Every structure is written in C-alpha cells, then in structure tokens.
Amino acid sequence: MLLKGKVHKYGADVNTDAIIPARYLNVSEPAELAKHCMEGIDKDFVSTVKPGDIIMAITNFGCGSSREHAPLAIKAAGVSCIIAKTFARIFFRNAINIGLPLLECDEAVDKTKAGDILEIELASGKIKNLTGGMVFTAKPYPDFMAELIAAGGLIEYTKSRLVSRRI
Amino acid sequence: MTLAEKILASHTDKKKVSPGEFVTVRVDLILANDVTAPIAIKEFQRIGVDKVFDPKKVVMVPDHFVPNKDIASAEQAKLMRDFCYEQGIIYFEVGQMGIEHVLLPEQGLVLPGDVVIGADSHTCTYGALGTFATGMGSTDIAAAMATGDVWMKVPPTIKLVYHGGLGKWVGGKDLILYTIGDIGVDGALYSVMEFTGEAIDSLSIDGRFTIANMAIEAGAKAGIFRVDNKTQLYIKSRAKRPYRVYEPDSDAEYAQIIDYDVSNIEPQVALPHSPANTKPVSQVGDIEINQTVIGSCTNGRLEDLRLAARILKRRKVHPRVRCIIIPGSQQVYLDALTEGLIEIFIKAGAVVSTPTCGPCLGGHMGVLADGERCISTTNRNFVGRMGSLESEVYLSNPTVAAASAIAGRIVSPEEVVT
Ligand code: SF4
Numbered sequence: 001m002l003l004k005g006k007v008h009k010y011g012a013d014v015n016t017d018a019i020i021p022a023r024y025l026n027v028s029e030p031a032e033l034a035k036h037c038m039e040g041i042d043k044d045f046v047s048t049v050k051p052g053d054i055i056m057a058i059t060n061f062g063c064g065s066s067r068e069h070a071p072l073a074i075k076a077a078g079v080s081c082i083i084a085k086t087f088a089r090i091f092f093r094n095a096i097n098i099g100l101p102l103l104e105c106d107e108a109v110d111k112t113k114a115g116d117i118l119e120i121e122l123a124s125g126k127i128k129n130l131t132g133g134m135v136f137t138a139k140p141y142p143d144f145m146a147e148l149i150a151a152g153g154l155i156e157y158t159k160s161r162l163v164s165r166r167i
Numbered sequence: 168m169t170l171a172e173k174i175l176a177s178h179t180d181k182k183k184v185s186p187g188e189f190v191t192v193r194v195d196l197i198l199a200n201d202v203t204a205p206i207a208i209k210e211f212q213r214i215g216v217d218k219v220f221d222p223k224k225v226v227m228v229p230d231h232f233v234p235n236k237d238i239a240s241a242e243q244a245k246l247m248r249d250f251c252y253e254q255g256i257i258y259f260e261v262g263q264m265g266i267e268h269v270l271l272p273e274q275g276l277v278l279p280g281d282v283v284i285g286a287d288s289h290t291c292t293y294g295a296l297g298t299f300a301t302g303m304g305s306t307d308i309a310a311a312m313a314t315g316d317v318w319m320k321v322p323p324t325i326k327l328v329y330h331g332g333l334g335k336w337v338g339g340k341d342l343i344l345y346t347i348g349d350i351g352v353d354g355a356l357y358s359v360m361e362f363t364g365e366a367i368d369s370l371s372i373d374g375r376f377t378i379a380n381m382a383i384e385a386g387a388k389a390g391i392f393r394v395d396n397k398t399q400l401y402i403k404s405r406a407k408r409p410y411r412v413y414e415p416d417s418d419a420e421y422a423q424i425i426d427y428d429v430s431n432i433e434p435q436v437a438l439p440h441s442p443a444n445t446k447p448v449s450q451v452g453d454i455e456i457n458q459t460v461i462g463s464c465t466n467g468r469l470e471d472l473r474l475a476a477r478i479l480k481r482r483k484v485h486p487r488v489r490c491i492i493i494p495g496s497q498q499v500y501l502d503a504l505t506e507g508l509i510e511i512f513i514k515a516g517a518v519v520s521t522p523t524c525g526p527c528l529g530g531h532m533g534v535l536a537d538g539e540r541c542i543s544t545t546n547r548n549f550v551g552r553m554g555s556l557e558s559e560v561y562l563s564n565p566t567v568a569a570a571s572a573i574a575g576r577i578v579s580p581e582e583v584v585t
Contacts, residue, residue: 060353
C-alpha cells in the first residue's frame, strides 16, 4: 500500500490526553472523537489535516492512558500513518489492532520537517521525503506483528484462531 | 527468571520465557470500565462468538463518569451494564462499586501469581500483590474475552532497590514520583519495574499500590513486588480461590539494577505538565492553589485518608480553596466513616464525594477553569487532564495535598503541623 501526505510534526512524550482529552470519552464514535483530535497539543490540527496526512513525533508517542479512542480519533481524522522513534506500548498495540500503521524510524524523524510531503510504501517500510528528496527505511515489524497486520488486525486474527481451534 | 518472567511462563505452555519472546499467555482476570468497555463490547461482537470464555474471569466496573454525569456517559454505562447482565460477568453497580484499581484487590479478585489484563492503563496497580498485571486497549480485551488468552512480548525487568528508612510524611507516592523524576516518563518503556529494598518492605500494602499504580507513568508494562507477610495478611481474608506465590530466581537476569538511598528524600511534587517534572516540596516555590483533590486509584485508600485526616484534624481548609476528598471504594468510605475521618473532613470544610474517578480525568466533580491550579494525589498532570487546557495540576502525596489545602499554596506538612 502506498501512502502519501503532509507531515504534522510534534515533540516527545505526546500523551493520550493531548490526542483526545478525557472529557470527550463519554462517546466512542470515531467520527465524534476525530472532531477533537490532538486538541490538547494543536488546536489547529482538526482544521488543517487532510486525508492521507502523516503524524510524526520524536519518542514515546501515545504515552498515558490505554484509551483506544486515541488511535481511533487519529485514524478517523484521516491520518494515514504515524512515524516516531518510539511509541508507548499500549498505544502501539492499539494502533496495530485497529489497523492504523505505525513506523519507527530515527533518521526520518531527524531529517523531516513539518509540512514536508512523504510517500510511504508500507510493505517495505520505505519512507520517501518528496520535499527534501531523501529516502529512509523504517524498522521492520517482528514476525508475529507482521502476521497480525497481514491477517487484517486483531479481530480478524482472533476469528481465524478460533476457527482453527474448533477444527 | 525474574518474578515477572516466572509468572508469565506459568501461564504459557513453556517452561521458560525470555525477554523479547512473543508468547500467548492465559489470563486469570480481564477488566474493563465504562470508558473502555463500550468499544471492547462492540469489537467482541464482531468476533462472532456468543459468550465470553469464562464470565467469572471478566469484571466490569463503572467508575469514570459515574454516577453518570450526562446522557452520553449514561448510554455508555448502560451498554456495559446490559452486556454484563446478559453474559453473567462480574459487575459492580453504583452503591457497590469503587474505583476499579481500589476495588478489585479489596474484593480479592486479583491475587499473587495471577496474570491480569485490563482496558485501563493503571491495571498495573495489582503488581503490589505479586500479580503480573498490565493495561491494554479495548480491542485486546475483546479478543481475550473470546479466547481467554492474549499475546505478549516478554518484557525485560528493571530492578529498583530502595535503601534506607523513610522520613516523616514520605510514602509510596514520594518514592514513585522521585523515581519517575529520575528515569523519565519513558525510563521503563516496555519493561517491568520490580520494586525491592528495605524502604519497600517497610511500606504498607496501600503504599505499594500507589507505587505499582504509577509504573505506567514511567512507560512500564507492569510494576511488581515480591509477596511478604504483609501481602499474605492482606490476601488471607480476601482470596476466594487458590493462588501461587512466585519468587525470582537468585540468578535472574535484569536489564538494569537501579539503587536509591531514600533516607533523606523529602515529599515530592510533580509540577505541570509531566509526572517526571518532580521537585522536593521545599523547592516548589510560592504556588497558590484553587483546588485540592485527595483520592483516585493512586491515593484513594484508607491509609491515604488517614494521613489526610491527620493534617486536616481541627484545622480549616483555606477559604479560597475547594478541597475535594474521594474515598476509592464504598468499603474505604465506610471505614473512613467508622473511624471518624469523614467528620474531620467536613468540619475542616472539605467536600466528600461518593467513589468515582471524577476530577482525576477532568470528568466531573471538580473540573478546573482557565488559569486554575490544583494539587492532587492523582497520577497524571498532563495538559488539560483535570479540565481547561489553561489549568495546571500538581501531583503529591495526601499529606502535602491536605497541608496545601489549609495554606492555600503548596507547602510541606511541616509548615501546617507545628
Ligand atoms: S482514578 Fe484516574 S487514573 Fe485511576 S482509573 Fe480513574 S481516571 Fe484512571
């Protein structure tokens, strides 16, 4: 799959309260959540984000609460993928489970500026910075995670596991 | 193997597990709350099974926005309640409930040697009892409700050793804030924090819950303690099923060993907007406050209320401060009432609420306006956590929070108790 979009860049330790403040968690509809996406850190995000855009951050992106509302809001806002050096572990699981791609790549984070246009080939982890004319490669997923992603996320994976258990 | 590795291995088909390995782990208990359950239930229904794998191993607690603060939260709670009734899942209605991480240990639902997963990041609290407990998202919980197991990457363990005796007004909250201040909010990313040393041994179980609770604030997957006599005593009257106590091997491999001498540390305060932004209370400076919150899954237990009462007894909350005290469960509330703590609070001019997460996540019962400041015994002080994006939250132990409520600014208990 080829993804293409503009980079919205943030710092280290972006927490889930910044991604979707807890006061909005009395609903769980992704489209509703998306209206407040990144509100705690970037009030302009919702009005500027375009389908396909990419969120980039430094380290420990998505720290804090376990709310799946965070990756759901980001996905529903139209973001195609998140690139960081590291992710908080619960956020990482949640994003993979709901089919929001995450890529870990130190070099891309160091050399990409806010507003740059990136083109990403998910299967190979190739990140092309079209604005700066650079190419980076993200860390490959561990085999197990790749299997989960290939299955179409955790729910599909679980379905097939249960089927094979019954046979 | 470390303590965490031993517990994980005992819940797989393997004899031994090592850090970095992907394993399928059987779970003893699965938890969700009124915020995370609705998504988990919808995802569960997509899997296409009718029943959860074992209704006695799934528990749901309405605590974040209850008693329901608005129609939207009432709808979420209803969805969860209906599912629990239909499935026969363990459920605690308003009147029996408490904040999930205060309630579950108190009810004997989490025991040493268990693997517990919860759709709440502070599920790590149960590590205080020698449990491997970790937070996940709703979809992970949905899948586990169908299968009874979950995939995990075996985490490395960081051993933290606390030497020395604790000073006056210094407790579990101060040790964990001090630690997060030192290693940072990602200092234990993907790892287990194993808490040991004589300062840890000297802590009550309530104090250990506070520490384990905030392991996630350092990015950890779990925080864990060895089981000792205090743990056994806590468990004995509560456990309704057998459990197993595990010990780390003497040759267990740790990713890191960190030693602290804590004999001279002061009560700690985490300044906005990060739990790692800590200072000793004497170095915080002159910070006026509008509100104090004493409660939450971090410090809403009986010992916390007793400590707050020691400070508030025969004193008055500053006329410009709203002091909100929230017992963590109905049992804590009742015990506090019997001991006369509630009377002390009300006479001091504090308000006492029914158990709820409420202000901890900016939900209700004490949301902050623009420019307001709160000192709170909760665990997160992120931007907007307790309300307005322009408000500020300072984190501390219950004695500092209570003393600050009296002084109207952040002070050490020493300044109030003379
Ligand atoms: S008290 Fe706060 S941190 Fe604890 S479960 Fe409730 S919202 Fe989460």
